[in-house]
Amino acid sequence: MTTDLDRLLLIRHFERALLDLFAKGELNGTTHTCLGQEIVPVALAPLLGPDDHVFSNHRGHGHYLARFDDPAGLLAEIMGREGAVCDGVGGSQHILREGYLSTGVQGESLPVAVGAALHLRGSGALACAYIGDGTWGEGAVYESLNLAALWGLPLLVVVEHNGIAQTTPTELAMSGTIGARCAAFGVAHTALPADDVSAIRTVLTPLVAAVRTGSPLVVEFAVNRLGPHSKGDDTRSGVSELRDWYRDMSDVTGFAEADARARDLVGSVVREVKARPLSTWGRQAVRRGA
Amino acid sequence: MRVVENLNHALHEVLAANPRAFLLGEDLLDPYGGAFKATRGLSTRFPSRVITTPISESAITGVGAGLALCGDTAIVEIMFSDFVTLAFDQIVNFAAKSVSMYGTRVPMRLIVRLPTGGGRGYGPTHSQSLQKHFIGVPGLDVYEMSPLHDNHAVFTQMIAAERPCVFFEDKVLYTKRMHEVDDLFTWDLTDGLARVHVDTPPDCVIIAPGGVTHRALAAMRRLLLEQEIVCTLLVPSRLHPLDAAPLVAVAREARSVVVAEESTAGGTWGAEVAHVLHRELWGVLRNPVALAHSADSIIPTASHLERAVLLTETTIHDTVLESLK
Numbered sequence A: 001m002t003t004d005l006d007r008l009l010l011i012r013h014f015e016r017a018l019l020d021l022f023a024k025g026e027l028n029g030t031t032h033t034c035l036g037q038e039i040v041p042v043a044l045a046p047l048l049g050p051d052d053h054v055f056s057n058h059r060g061h062g063h064y065l066a067r068f069d070d071p072a073g074l075l076a077e078i079m080g081r082e083g084a085v086c087d088g089v090g091g092s093q094h095i096l097r098e099g100y101l102s103t104g105v106q107g108e109s110l111p112v113a114v115g116a117a118l119h120l121r122g123s124g125a126l127a128c129a130y131i132g133d134g135t136w137g138e139g140a141v142y143e144s145l146n147l148a149a150l151w152g153l154p155l156l157v158v159v160e161h162n163g164i165a166q167t168t169p170t171e172l173a174m175s176g177t178i179g180a181r182c183a184a185f186g187v188a189h190t191a192l193p194a195d196d197v198s199a200i201r202t203v204l205t206p207l208v209a210a211v212r213t214g215s216p217l218v219v220e221f222a223v224n225r226l227g228p229h230s231k232g233d234d235t236r237s238g239v240s241e242l243r244d245w246y247r248d249m250s251d252v253t254g255f256a257e258a259d260a261r262a263r264d265l266v267g268s269v270v271r272e273v274k275a276r277p278l279s280t281w282g283r284q285a286v287r288r289g290a
Numbered sequence B: 001m002r003v004v005e006n007l008n009h010a011l012h013e014v015l016a017a018n019p020r021a022f023l024l025g026e027d028l029l030d031p032y033g034g035a036f037k038a039t040r041g042l043s044t045r046f047p048s049r050v051i052t053t054p055i056s057e058s059a060i061t062g063v064g065a066g067l068a069l070c071g072d073t074a075i076v077e078i079m080f081s082d083f084v085t086l087a088f089d090q091i092v093n094f095a096a097k098s099v100s101m102y103g104t105r106v107p108m109r110l111i112v113r114l115p116t117g118g119g120r121g122y123g124p125t126h127s128q129s130l131q132k133h134f135i136g137v138p139g140l141d142v143y144e145m146s147p148l149h150d151n152h153a154v155f156t157q158m159i160a161a162e163r164p165c166v167f168f169e170d171k172v173l174y175t176k177r178m179h180e181v182d183d184l185f186t187w188d189l190t191d192g193l194a195r196v197h198v199d200t201p202p203d204c205v206i207i208a209p210g211g212v213t214h215r216a217l218a219a220m221r222r223l224l225l226e227q228e229i230v231c232t233l234l235v236p237s238r239l240h241p242l243d244a245a246p247l248v249a250v251a252r253e254a255r256s257v258v259v260a261e262e263s264t265a266g267g268t269w270g271a272e273v274a275h276v277l278h279r280e281l282w283g284v285l286r287n288p289v290a291l292a293h294s295a296d297s298i299i300p301t302a303s304h305l306e307r308a309v310l311l312t313e314t315t316i317h318d319t320v321l322e323s324l325k
Helices: A004-023 A039-047 A061-067 A071-079 A109-120 A139-151 A178-185 A197-212 A255-274 B003-017 B057-069 B081-098 B151-161 B210-227 B245-251 B269-281 B303-309 B313-323
Strands: A053-056 A100-102 A127-132 A155-161 A188-193 A217-222 B021-025 B050-052 B073-077 B109-116 B141-144 B165-170 B186-190 B193-197 B204-207 B231-236 B238-240 B256-264 B290-294
Touching: A004 A039, A004 A061, A004 A071, A004 A255, A039 A061, A039 A127, A039 A155, A039 A197, A053 A061, A053 A109, A061 A071, A061 A100, A071 A255, A100 A109, A109 A127, A109 A139, A109 A155, A109 B057, A109 B081, A139 A155, A139 A178, A139 B057, A155 A197, A178 A188, A178 A217, A188 A197, A197 A217, B003 B021, B003 B073, B003 B151, B021 B057, B057 B073, B057 B081, B057 B109, B081 B109, B081 B165, B109 B151, B141 B151, B151 B165, B165 B210, B193 B210, B193 B245, B204 B210, B204 B245, B204 B313, B210 B231, B210 B256, B210 B313, B231 B245, B238 B269, B245 B269, B256 B269, B256 B313, B269 B290, B290 B313
Parallel strands: A053 A100, A053 A127, A127 A155, A155 A217, A188 A217, B021 B050, B021 B073, B073 B109, B109 B165, B141 B165, B204 B231, B204 B256, B256 B290
Antiparallel strands: B141 B238, B186 B193, B193 B231
16 A cells, blocks of 8 residues: 555655756756655645546646656656657646646646636535745736635645745745735635645645635645756755755654665656657547546 | 627527536626627526626636636637737637647637727727737637628537637627628628629639628729729638638639738738748739738727728728739
């Protein structure tokens, strides 16, 4: 059985492997890793059902791996190999799978998530959109919060507030607070630390149940982005001093074994996917029931 | 029947036929029924699926895309097409990409309705023809309303295509009558292409989107009566992707071709049509394809100033004469 620790470690090693592949020149384009932010999607995973629609963003590998046990499909997507989730067309930040969509423009997914929530209203399912603190610079966020509250939609907005947008610290980009902005729209807001999976679930279980009946919610997690924005563009100093669940949990019983298992699993996925033929793009093939 | 009534009838039909069809926009509700009355009666008949929205063009277009992604049919009205610039990201980067960028084609039934064009004195930010900004976006179809194309048939086609569409509605058409053509001419409709003609091979073929129909017909009448110049008018319903073959077939027989549109010049639909015709008929055309546009200008509010910049019957008349020199 896959435990939360297994999932956390899978995401951690997957992201490390990507940076390693980039360093070796084996990946095309760019990628945004979620190193340090893994706890958020892992904590949320059992709170979301198969009928819920998840909207992810540019930093979405953890969101995907917490919802689907499919590191090979994701890596194949990023590497343009056979078996890729979207034939290698979308790449790291544009993925569609049943009940899951990621796209790369900041704030763009929120109105779409409102549309999905409108579709789902009354069914007990919800639309969940991951955004960052930097996303709050986009007007679409506010148009969407207004609609979600106005229409009583099952919309869960998960904010991974890592204090930095690419290279810009939040204090240079945001006046006031996310909580106050939510209050202005009459949208419930909860701020949580992202260091304890069980504690997060305890707090969120009743709140997410309320979302399902039409009370939109913004959950703001304080997280640390331990990696660069994309490949090797970190402008910060002192990143190694930031709190890291990986270090904190390293003396937990069984950690070393789980860590070795995840590292080996990712290593074998990398070897296996690299050996696959290039993906082919069936442009005209139609996908139903996305 | 007036064009706006035909459009209203089409919207009624779409919502009646499909319990998962939605209509969203600003000020749609009865008794007002939308700024141009195209949605009159719909909110009374389908109260749960005709949704009035705040002034949030980006969000409501995204909501439409979200519904379409979930399998619903969504029609979004932007009150004036000028404001579609606020929804450009949702149309170009989300809806058009979503049908195409995830490897396999994702069906999406999203229609963005865009009341467009000048001639009603609404001034520089409520009168533009922005079609050209949507030409050539992969995954996005561009249609224009026409007095010769039944709107229900056009909406049926747009929905069946399962691709996001922008539907430009020239505001001057709303009060015109459907299917009413000058009695000097006869007209027919084949595969979405309307043709207005006389029983003589044309000197000039005029190609125009629906909103220009009446101006083109007026120019054709004058040319025929005053100078015995025979023109054929072609009005496609779908502007992009363009089905060029029937245009090429008609243009081949003429001495000249004019593409007339209300847009300002530069990177336009008409230039795209001209390019296709030049490529297909190089060595056959006797003259370069000529373009008729509005002036390179903002659109003033005062009626006499507005008339001075917009594409008119005279612009088309003069362009046809010039093309035959």
